[in-house]
Amino acid sequence: MMILRYAISRFATMLLTLCIVSMLVFVIINLPPGDFLSNQIAELRATGQAEGVAKAEFLRTEYALDRPLWEQYMIWAGFMPGPQGFSGMLQGNFGWSFEFDRPVSEIVGDALWLTVLVNLAAVLFVYVVALPLGVIAAAKSETWVDYTAGFVGYLGLATPNFLLALILFYYGHKYFDLPIGGLMSPVYEGEPMSWSKVQSILVHLIVPTFVIGTSGAAAMMQRLRANMLDELSKPYVETAIAKGMKPSKMLRKYPLRMAFNPFVADIGNLLPSMISGSVLVSVVLGLQTIGPSLLTALKSQDQFLAAFVLMFVALLTLLGTMISDVLLMLLDPRIRLGGRKT
């Protein structure tokens, strides 16, 4: 019951945050002078293509770009009726991409779940790698195991993602016949899901997961190691060992549990950095996620597309934070929302 209440209150905060984020996103996107259509109109005017100008003007009124900014926001979000009545994000209409001349929903389509998939794989990778390495590095601190793990970790942190990607592609293809770029073999694009398509996606996921996850894993590992070391120097550890407890069991039962909190809470930090990092990685690796669309949209001031992608990224981040909060609560009985009142 407690948990449910906790989850609901977190959910409400999340909605509020999302609302504020949407305002910020909208304002920031509109900060640079001009927008896609006015740039286009200026060019078309200059070259005398009156037909194009007429179309651009039409789109301007159609999407209410001639109104004040706050009205544009309300219409876009769906709080206020626009030229077509209520038709905004809330109503499931994500707007029109001027750059691609198609509805935003058509452009992002498949990319959405592929984005989720890539990031999910990367998060899993981070945990699977960081957990054992961090624990071993702490247990065997100041030995070659620790140093090797540390060295590999720093290497992961310090290598620029795009460089790592190109190196992995080259050697991965040469020795393991891994595919270069993309998230599935182009043959399967737009095809219905099938076992061979899943296989193709899995094989294509290897390099991106590694590239996106390495730096996160390295950081996570170091944090876990530091937390573990803190715990290991505490008297209860000594007592346990003095009483003849097996080191591996002791490690699992006490210090690891204590060190686990930040590990879980980190999802909240991990997701945003990973998602924003994966935008650039996707551009370099040619992944069909929303990364490349975000970049082109921002470059060409294609505002509805950019706003939608940013909102989606914000939503993923908030979801991540919420999951981590709920997990923490399950994991650690000391965290209770009601606690503050008593």
Next chain:
Amino acid sequence: MHKIFKATAALVLLAAPAFSQSPPIQESTFWASEVQSGNMPPAIDRVPLDPLIVDLEAKGRTLGIQGGTLRTLVSRSKDIRQMVVYGYARLVGYSPDYSLQPDILRDITIEEEQKFTLHLRRGHRWSDGAPFTSADFAYWWENVANNPEITPSGPPEWMTVDGKLGTVTFPDAQTVVFEWASPNPNFLPLLAQARPPFIYRPAHYLKQFHVEFADSNFLVQEILAARVKSWAALHNKRDNMYKFDNPDQPTLQPWLNASGKPTSRNLFVRNPYFHRIDAAGTQLPYIDVVEMTVVGGGLIAAKANAGEVDLQARGLDFRNVAILKKGETDGGNYRTLLWGNGTASQIAIYPNLNFADPVWRDVMRDVRFRRALSLGIDRRMINRALYFGMANEGGMTALARSPLHNPADLKAWSALDIEQGNRLLDEMGLTQRSPNGLRKLPDGRPMEFVIETAGERQEEENALSIITDTWRELGIRLIMRPLNRDIMRSRVYAGTAMAAVWYGWDNGLPRAETSPQYLAPTQQEFFAWPKWGQYYQTMGNFGEEPTMEAPKRLLQLEWDWSHTNDSSKRAEIWAEMLDIHAQQQFAIGILSGAPQPVVVSKRLKNVPDTGIWAYDPGSHFGIHHIDEFYFEDAFMQVSQ
């Protein structure tokens, strides 16, 4: 030039009786099932009655077999238009020696460069099987070019010569006549461009979107579905002869777009009605399917190295040669050819003389400023850092292989000389300095020179960072602003970009017979004078009239060139125009002639070992006719 055509005309006439014995046309396996099920007529009925018979042996090529899938990569989904460039089916087209030959046309007769009679092939069909006749030209002329709603600015600017609009008549189904009151030597080169003005449109298809022919209910529905404002906008949206993104629109190119919706894997299949055949009666193109995949620009070299392409040059540049050659020695199934580069400059900086800021504009219009900028570039260093010293340093002018090349133009103002550069800037009165050593503009702002780039080529950005250091010694700060190609262009055209960096002239290999139009302020595409170009292109409706002396002289010379037939006079005009450009430094060229790597699968035959990589004239692979390339083991390849 018209002599060539007379000669070919005679040849065609002589050869005409031979058509009855023209080789028996083979059915293609690709369309065999369609033919069997009766959806498509047999091959013999699909090629024109008088097809273009390609004599491959005379070209030093071999006869090929049909089949196979050619894989190539592009970096933007918009780039599917490259299929029109590579396909290069034009009314008249350049052959590899840059002479003009009839292609889609059976023949063309020219009288005094004023009257051009275009003869179509009998029985030539669009890719959907509808006849291709003079009615398609009439539709373009009467219902597109002269329709005030589709083209509000009226017929294209090139239809007007010396202030008089040309006439177009259609004596019969296979004949179209273009006529002007004075000579129009630009007409045929225009038709042979990489992006030609399509003076014919598939009338039977487009009529359904044209208000004069269409069913109004259907039109209203389509307009609403496409979210456009008017029928004209809808018509323009469906009519993309060059963009090539509408699979429903019939084409005359060797391959037609078979991908319905936007995807990263674009398939182009053989045009069943293509007009070229080989001497053995095999209909071209040899290759059944072209697979053009959109990938991240940075991955093209890696994918080529991994053997995932059969023919690739776009997206590869000189710095990729090392990895390509390495892949080749590691047992890659491809060859890396080094083709020449046809652009006049690999990298050129264009100060925008139509920039909206009046203070900067006046500074940039002072020739001393542009010369000083050019003197402040260490071309040797850029060449060594980016091209292993293999490119030619110097300003933008005709390349060494062009008969019009003049070494003095290449060297003009192009040696690094900071001292002289500073002297020129001092002479201009720009002697005030800001605390950090930058020169000040007449109104007191520090000189921060913003150069916008297309953000596609690393070499541009690397070169600019090298230039940053030496310009600093001139007291000018270079600020680089990477955008994307389309935004950069529209900013330059609108006069909101201070300067841009791009390639030099597409055609670095002009001959005296080449129209010097691109040297004069006649095109907004030359980033130094977008508005003067617009003024010319729209016949004074938009843009600005050139006010400086040198551009006016260029316009005059261009006019003179098109009003003489004497080729020595034309060469003189060219020399003077090139001199003006070298002296005025409208575009500051850095270096030229860096080899272009071309990756070719070892299984792909008939690809020339040497060539020039140029967009116009040349259409990249276009003039080498990809439709004549074939896979030696095509039958072993399963085409999907």
